[in-house]
Amino acid sequence: MGIFRPPPRAVLFDRDGTLIVDVPYNADPARVWPMPGAAEVLAGLRRSGVPIGVITNQSGIGRGLLSADEVAGVNAAVEDLLGPFDVWEICPHAPGFGCICRKPRPGMVLRASRRLGLDPVEVAVIGDIGIDMRAAAAAGARGVLVPTVVTRAEETAAAKFVARDLAGAVDLLWGPG
Template sequence: MTSIGEDAKVWTASTASSGTAPSDATLFDAILFDRDGTLVVDEPYNSDPELVIPVPGAVAAVAAVRRAGLRTGVLTNQSGIARGLLTAAQVQAVNRRVDDLFGAFDVWEFCPHGPDTGCRCRKPAPGMIFAACSQLGITPSRTAYIGDIGSDIGAAHAAGAIGVLVPTAVTLPEEIAQAALVAESLGAALQLLLGPAVSPR
């Protein structure tokens, strides 16, 4: 377990069941995920379903959540729509490909707006978490959101959900330092949240 900030530590699969963390599947009704960089390899402004590649271990991690009896969902900023780089239909086609590879998620939300519109859905605003929880009939306080950048964790906190950061090459050092829960992988994040019995395989 490597200390990276006053409150944040990187949890591995072997240390996730120790320390101060939820580690109990009964505390949650759903686990929500960021799409690009968390579930699938980040392909900027991707409009081609054939370019969708799961992050190693991600398919098994989502399957473990389902085995635990929890709902799943994906929330993703897609400012490429506002920038004219792709269409909503293309985003939905990519999302369907993700469903094909992972199995159908219970809920999908995407924000089509740019960063300067002041919308309520673009992360770190909590709108997509609120919308997903409303569709699932659950409360944000019984929800966790896993993502790879600070805006993901900001959205979780703003909604009253638990946020777990799984850093990638694009994650800023200050985002890692500011996150209360940081895991080295999706598998470690799930064990941190749900306990060692929920293990991807």
């Protein structure tokens, strides 16, 4: 059995380090590689009729290191490899800009939930670092951390729910099966 009842009605994923290998400030679609198991997990959610989305900080735009078109090209490569998403939310701002969208603030979770016609309490967020979990909590959504080599020990310790991989995160949300 899963730990959440009722199960979420949609799942939002962090992009870098969760769905695809994190290549800092990546502007090259050829450098997009899926994380292990991502394609299978996403396909399973789609088969089950669960809406899925991406929430991603892309401060490279605000820092002048990437253009919005370059980020769009990388996002298109993500969809080419992993299939379509129901919603994308991107924060283009650099840290310190003061926006409400940049994780750990809740703006992208709130906007994605609204665009899906859901209350954030009906949504789960899966990510690889503490700001993903803090954004979920700030919006009232559920969060599952899938640690990677960049996840700090204190982020893992602070997370309410932790899974070893994406399939394990879905198991926490719905139960194995």
